[in-house]
Amino acid sequence: MDGLLALYIFMLAAFTGYEIIAKVPVILHTPLMSGSNFVHGVVVVGAMIALGHAETPLEQAIGFFAVALGAANAAGGYVVTERMLGMFKKKEGTQ
Amino acid sequence: MTAPFYVQGAWFVGAALFIFGLKGMSSPASARRGIVIAGYGMLIAIAATFLVPGLHNLGLIALALVLGGGAAWISGQKVKMTDMPQMVAIYNGMGGGAAAAIAAIEFARGDAHGLVTTTLAVLGALIGAVSFTGSCVAWAKLQGVLRKAYRLPAQNAVNVTLAAVAIGLGLSMIALAPAQPQLIIGFFVVALVLGLIVTLPIGGADMPVVISLFNAFTGLAVGFEGYVLGNPALIIAGIVVGAAGTLLTQLMAKAMNRPLSNILFTPMVASGPGEAISGTMKEVGAIDAAAMMRYASKVIIVPGYGMAVAHAQHKVWEMTELLEEAGVEVKFAIHPVAGRMPGHMNVLLAEAGVPYDKIFDLEEINGEFGQADVALVIGANDVVNPSARTDKASPIYGMPILDADKAQNVIVIKRGKGTGYSGVENALFYTDNCRMLYGDAQPMAGEIIQQLKSMT
Numbered sequence: 001m002d003g004l005l006a007l008y009i010f011m012l013a014a015f016t017g018y019e020i021i022a023k024v025p026v027i028l029h030t031p032l033m034s035g036s037n038f039v040h041g042v043v044v045v046g047a048m049i050a051l052g053h054a055e056t057p058l059e060q061a062i063g064f065f066a067v068a069l070g071a072a073n074a075a076g077g078y079v080v081t082e083r084m085l086g087m088f089k090k091k092e093g094t095q
Numbered sequence: 096m097t098a099p100f101y102v103q104g105a106w107f108v109g110a111a112l113f114i115f116g117l118k119g120m121s122s123p124a125s126a127r128r129g130i131v132i133a134g135y136g137m138l139i140a141i142a143a144t145f146l147v148p149g150l151h152n153l154g155l156i157a158l159a160l161v162l163g164g165g166a167a168w169i170s171g172q173k174v175k176m177t178d179m180p181q182m183v184a185i186y187n188g189m190g191g192g193a194a195a196a197i198a199a200i201e202f203a204r205g206d207a208h209g210l211v212t213t214t215l216a217v218l219g220a221l222i223g224a225v226s227f228t229g230s231c232v233a234w235a236k237l238q239g240v241l242r243k244a245y246r247l248p249a250q251n252a253v254n255v256t257l258a259a260v261a262i263g264l265g266l267s268m269i270a271l272a273p274a275q276p277q278l279i280i281g282f283f284v285v286a287l288v289l290g291l292i293v294t295l296p297i298g299g300a301d302m303p304v305v306i307s308l309f310n311a312f313t314g315l316a317v318g319f320e321g322y323v324l325g326n327p328a329l330i331i332a333g334i335v336v337g338a339a340g341t342l343l344t345q346l347m348a349k350a351m352n353r354p355l356s357n358i359l360f361t362p363m364v365a366s367g368p369g370e371a372i373s374g375t376m377k378e379v380g381a382i383d384a385a386a387m388m389r390y391a392s393k394v395i396i397v398p399g400y401g402m403a404v405a406h407a408q409h410k411v412w413e414m415t416e417l418l419e420e421a422g423v424e425v426k427f428a429i430h431p432v433a434g435r436m437p438g439h440m441n442v443l444l445a446e447a448g449v450p451y452d453k454i455f456d457l458e459e460i461n462g463e464f465g466q467a468d469v470a471l472v473i474g475a476n477d478v479v480n481p482s483a484r485t486d487k488a489s490p491i492y493g494m495p496i497l498d499a500d501k502a503q504n505v506i507v508i509k510r511g512k513g514t515g516y517s518g519v520e521n522a523l524f525y526t527d528n529c530r531m532l533y534g535d536a537q538p539m540a541g542e543i544i545q546q547l548k549s550m551t
Contacts, residue, residue: 060152
């Protein structure tokens with residue numbers, strides 16, 4: 001990828017991340033940390049590509065490890081966040 | 096590595112949904128919708144990746160997805176709400192490990208070319224590996240597997256040396272690309288050990304900040320590896336999380352009045368003899384505690400980590416409802432760093448069914464302690480220690496605290512006479528208006544409930 005273009009993406013993404021968090025009430029800090037933990041689970045996509053291009057058994061083994069870890073990050077991050085936020089939802093419904 | 100436009104498009108949609116989702120999560124009303132939106136983004140991104148042309152090992156990929164994802168899905172469903180912080184830590188560490196592993200494959204294949212690409216690959220690998228082992232230690236500490244803080248002699252020197260060696264090996268990998276296998280292995284071993292050694296001496300009280308920091312680390316690692324793989328979705332998601340996580344980490348460190356460098360490099364010990372604490376700790380029984388609250392007009396409850404480990408939140412809410420039936424005004428005061436993650440107490444109280452409008456932040460409620468008849472401190476310690484206001488030698492000096500000591504009476508439910516996570520004596524426990532109720536928070540709340548019921 002064009003190095004300079006990537007630099008722009010870095011800059012804008014960093015700004016976006018900063019803005020999203022800047023005005024969050026304290027009660028959502030834990031769910032949001034958990035939610036952002038889920039989002040970087042997208043590393044599984046990179047791991048899938050890396051394993052998809054792996055040739056030697058060693059590369060395959062590391063790639064398998066990477067996909068499994070990435071998938072765990074994504075799945076676990078989702079479940080935990082969803083459960084936490086689900087409790088907030090329930091409260092609102094009863095009020 | 097070019098993917099066809101429909102795959103690129105799907106990744107783009109995925110990245111956009113992540114940002115919408117995170118944005119949704121920043122307000123309570125739309126928070127749950129936010130995570131679901133981000134979840135769809137993830138499904139789309141993963142499904143589209145199967146369509147990348149020339150991908151081998153599809154069976155292995157599917158198997159790893161099912162095994163890793165399935166195991167995490169089940170464990171995530173089973174875990175108790177009180178144990179959430181360590182689960183976030185371990186899932187986060189896995190993401191860091193995945194990012195480091197991606198870099199390992201790139202190096203093993205000699206695929207990383209060019210100064211920028213190799214540099215970012217090395218950086219991502221280093222950060223990801225540190226986040227991986229560091230998060231595992233954080234998990235072990237919060238889970239209670241590792242109980243004490245292990246400090247090496249000359250810990251800081253060891254940290255700095257290890258970090259320097261890791262960076263040196265990383266630099267030579269950049270200079271010598273494609274690097275020798277021994278060099279690559281050595282680099283990863285040192286990076287993994289660095290994560291362990293840096294995290295081991297950090298105490299449980301500082302863990303929320305550390306988990307948040309590692310969360311930001313993993314984000315950055317993912318973003319850097321995204322660049323190496325030429326995948327903008329990874330870059331955007333990773334860097335957004337990296338930036339958000341960094342800010343969140345700063346907010347937390349600020350709430351504790353502990354600069355990040357202190358948390359990482361200095362243990363929490365008193366810097367010289369603190370102010371002498373006069374007075375004695377006075378014990379009280381559940382009957383008297385119940386009576387004091389039953390005939391009060393206003394009670395403020397200060398929950399802390401002790402409530403979480405005892406799983407006492409449901410009992411505490413039951414007790415609150417009884418008090419309210421008796422005409423007592425009850426409010427909850429939450430310190431920003433109560434528990435093991437910011438907002439941890441809010442999540443637990445929400446689980447028990449405590450409505451939002453009874454839960455107050457430090458700034459909102461601190462003025463009200465003066466009018467409260469009873470402040471009930473449940474398993475909290477450092478966040479109500481008045482030494483933070485007055486004792487310059489105290490390691491927690493300057494940390495904003497809840498002014499529980501200003502209430503007419505203070506009742507502290509506490510397991511034993513020991514100090515809090517910071518290891519600091521709490522002057523509050525020795526004041527004249529403070530009574531100690533020794534015991535585990537759940538049975539104690541249960542006893543108070545029994546007493547309250549017998550008083551009606």
